Amino acid sequence: MEITNLLCKALQQQSQDIVNAMHLVSTTKSLLQKLREDGWEPIFESVTSFCTSNAIDIPDLNSQYIRGWCKPRHKNDDTSMTMEHYFKYDIFTAAIDFQLQELNARFCDKTVELLMLSSTLSPKEAFKSFKVDDICKLVEKYYPKDFTDQEKIHLRIQLQHYELDVLKHFDFQEISTLCELCWVLSSSGKSTIYHLVDRVIRLVLTLSISTATTERAFSAMKLVKTRLHNKMEDDFLTDTMAVYIEKDIAKTFTTEEIMEEFYQIKNRRRT
Incomplete structure (x- = not known):
């Protein structure tokens, strides 16, 4: 400890x-x-x-x-x-x-490398850890399907402009988190100019959420898909787990609201 x-x-x-x-x-x-x-x-x-x-x-x-009372598991113990x-x-x-x-x-080694490479986008201490090569490596190794080969080439060029423009811009000197960076990029209109850089930042921002959701899903599966529920279809299992994982949100829904939603989707008989 x-x-x-x-x-x-x-x-x-x-x-x-x-x-x-x-x-x-x-x-x-x-x-x-x-x-x-x-x-x-x-x-x-x-x-x-x-x-x-x-x-x-x-x-x-x-x-x-x-x-004591515990017996050896095997005879050869x-x-x-x-x-x-x-x-x-x-x-x-x-x-x-x-x-x-x-x-x-x-x-693990991959997780540590991913987090280290992601940290180069951080605006903390006036973008002290910013490195173009590391950001390009991050995209190439961990987000290859989110960018085309042509976009990967353009990303490096955008990062070079980004380094000379955003990193020295007055509006970006006081921020310290990726969330603030994403908001200021959007409000200043620079997210349109550096749209590929903005995409990388948004992908990194969703990293922790995606990991937490995956862990919660595996934990919920052990409780939802039991011996008595081992034949449920994939769609029904997915819907059931979604309700269980987000049970705090599900508690805010009323039966009348659910019935009304289904009624508006398709003509159904109310009982």
């Missing part, structure tokens, strides 16, 4: 510094791995000292670990496990491995 605390605080900030947050992900992984390899002895000495000072019994680590082996590998190492797996799943 000491190691991951700094990363958790950085990710919980409303205005996140993506570059530094991704650096914290890397350092957190390294520190957890170091703790896994060399941290058992220091933490065991700390726990022993705490138990001694508070008159807490310390188990004999060389004694056999007894599973080793029943001669020592207490030290149990505490060191089944608890200490297993807990660290779980943390590392969670970080690797949520911040």
Whole structure:
């Protein structure tokens, strides 16, 4: 918890510094791995000292670990496990491995690269991180179907003009987020001139929403498509999940409003 605390605080900030947050992900992984390899002895000495000072019994680590009422899952399970082996590998190492797996799943190399490249669009600190090559790489690698080959060529040219125009324009000096950048581009009319750059910004803005929606969909599927509902059609499953995921919005609808909507779509008999 000491190691991951700094990363958790950085990710919980409303205005996140993506570059530094991704650096914290890397350092957190390294520190957890170091703790896994060399941290058992220091933490065991700390726990022993705490138990001694508070008159807490310390188990004999060389004694056999007894599973209690839990039976081994397989006949070949080793029943001669020592207490030290149990505490060191089944608890200490297993807990660290779980943390590392969670970080690797949520911040794999592709995710980190995507976030790092996306951060080059940020207007924070007068577009300090802006890089034409990185933005072109972002489009080429992660949004290849959203731009034609001709548009990718024009994008680089637009970015070169954008760098000399927008980055030094007075109206853009005080903004710090992509949302503000998108709004100012639109209100100033520059979103029409730099329409390809504007498209990239809007794609990046929808990234977090798309990821969150996907995660919520998978979580909802386990609750909606149960053993008793395993034969529902795809369309019905999609509609049911949409209602479940957006249940806060669905609660605002009344039965009369739904009936009226269907009635206006097609002639139906009201019951």
